[in-house]
Amino acid sequence: MKRIIIIGAGASGLFCAIKCKELMNNVDVIVLEANKQPLKKLLATGNGRCNLSNKSLSFDQYNGEVTKPIQEIISQFDDQKEFLEEGLLTKWMGNLLYPASEQAKSVAEVL
Incomplete structure (x- = not known):
């Protein structure tokens, strides 16, 4: 399984994660965020x-x-x-x- 790590759970990071999951087969997407909540x-x-x-x-x-x-x-x-x-x-x-x-x-x- 491929693993993609996205740094930043802002709008762009989460949108990218959604698209990676939609467009790629057999991929694990991990989103890392420094803030306590995404999209702050x-x-x-x-x-x-x-x-x-x-x-x-x-x-x-x-x-x-x-x-x-x-x-x-x-x-x-x-x-x-x-x-x-x-x-x-x-x-x-x-x-x-x-x-x-x-x-x-x-x-x-x-x-």
């Missing part, structure tokens, strides 16, 4: 409304050595579709993506 910072983002993403997501903002697979992931990623598949309705407010409820608690419940 998430509950405060966007004044409690939870800004999830923005429309300026671009490969140009990626700084890493492995580029081709990352470029493919970013170019094909649909924020709203991915969150909807996990059961979270979202809406764009200007350039920012929020849960439709505008409550960080909604995101925490899904993740």
Whole structure:
């Protein structure tokens, strides 16, 4: 069995863990978090409304050595579709993506 360790139980870490379990067979995913509870910072983002993403997501903002697979992931990623598949309705407010409820608690419940 493969083992994946994700450092950080914030929104990105937990979303990554969910996707790893969904997309990979025979994998054990472990999420490590320094805070006493996961998603602690998430509950405060966007004044409690939870800004999830923005429309300026671009490969140009990626700084890493492995580029081709990352470029493919970013170019094909649909924020709203991915969150909807996990059961979270979202809406764009200007350039920012929020849960439709505008409550960080909604995101925490899904993740």
